Ligand code: FES
């Protein structure tokens with residue numbers, strides 16, 4: 001492991017990064033409310049940023065959400081799956097990323113692609129959200145058929161329209177990247193690769209056989225919250241004693257400091273000490289990995305978390321201004337899975353994540369419900385939540401098109 005910034009704010013990283021854009025506000029004139037929110041958020045980019053939570057309206061404003069759809073989710077790498085979800089030719093996963101429909105599909109050539117499922121004829125989605133295996137996407141409306149690479153292969157009764165060129169008709173592409181078995185999507189079709197930003201995380205995780213690990217459990221939950229409530233929550237462990245008394249609080253010291261190491265404008269490593277060293281049976285853990293809960297977060301929020309033999313992944317994806325999909329999974333080394341009862345493994349792997357996720361969901365939905373209160377104001381952040389300020393800074397940089 002490289003040095004971690006001890007419980008402090010790491011230097012603000014605002015260099016060029018994937019999908020670089022520039023200009024103060026190229027999308028038009030913001031309303032006074034949006035302009036005010038952006039002015040407040042710009043302060044997180046200062047050398048001495050305010051140790052304050054976001055303005056409550058930042059979690060409610062449809063206008064800010066629209067800007068986030070373009071400037072944050074329109075050009076960030078979003079963790080959506082593990083390769084075990086799309087391992088064979090024809091396997092697909094369809095979902096929405098900030099209301100943009102996406103299908104990730106493995107082609108017959110073995111290549112994983114990101115496609116828009118919006119039919120080129122009259123916009124019917126060619127596949128419903130969910131997962132499955134297919135040899136083609138046939139639009140249910142007028143039966144245009146597309147191959148797994150997005151190319152149109154059949155459109156009946158179109159010969160009489162000379163303006164229509166079937167050879168150039170295809171489902172639009174998104175960027176997809178597999179990093180050590182984790183599947184990321186970027187709505188920007190020419191996004192710069194994520195891998196260079198993950199170099200340090202890769203070194204940290206060298207003790208795990210990431211490429212051979214097996215996903216033993218997954219979840220997809222719907223939370224009635226703005227995505228930033230869910231994201232900022234996982235950038236800190238300060239809430240553990242409040243919300244996770246029966247789980248995480250049992251293994252971490254009360255008031256444990258979380259160290260933050262900023263690896264890139266997109267990747268932040270957080271670590272929190274444990275009461276007792278972890279023991280793994282199939283992974284040779286370095287001493288410091290035994291003594292900490294490690295968490296690598298990819299902005300906006302997809303993460304890998306290492307815990308003994310297991311790697312847990314988690315992703316926060318908005319589905320509306322006040323709704324968020326929380327996806328995740330648990331991986332184990334193949335040798336622990338071979339010959340084991342898979343259903344027992346699955347149930348066991350979900351025991352703690354199910355409790356932790358339910359606790360977070362209940363609490364954050366309670367926060368969402370009072371965001372409009374006349375007494376909802378910005379609060380002071382604790383020194384125990386340095387990751388939240390890194391998240392705010394990256395958010396401000398993305399919204400103000402500064403990274
Ligand atoms: S909308 Fe897809 S075939 Fe008509």
Ligand SMILES: [Fe+2]
Pocket residue numbers: 233239243244356360
């Ligand atoms: Fe939590």
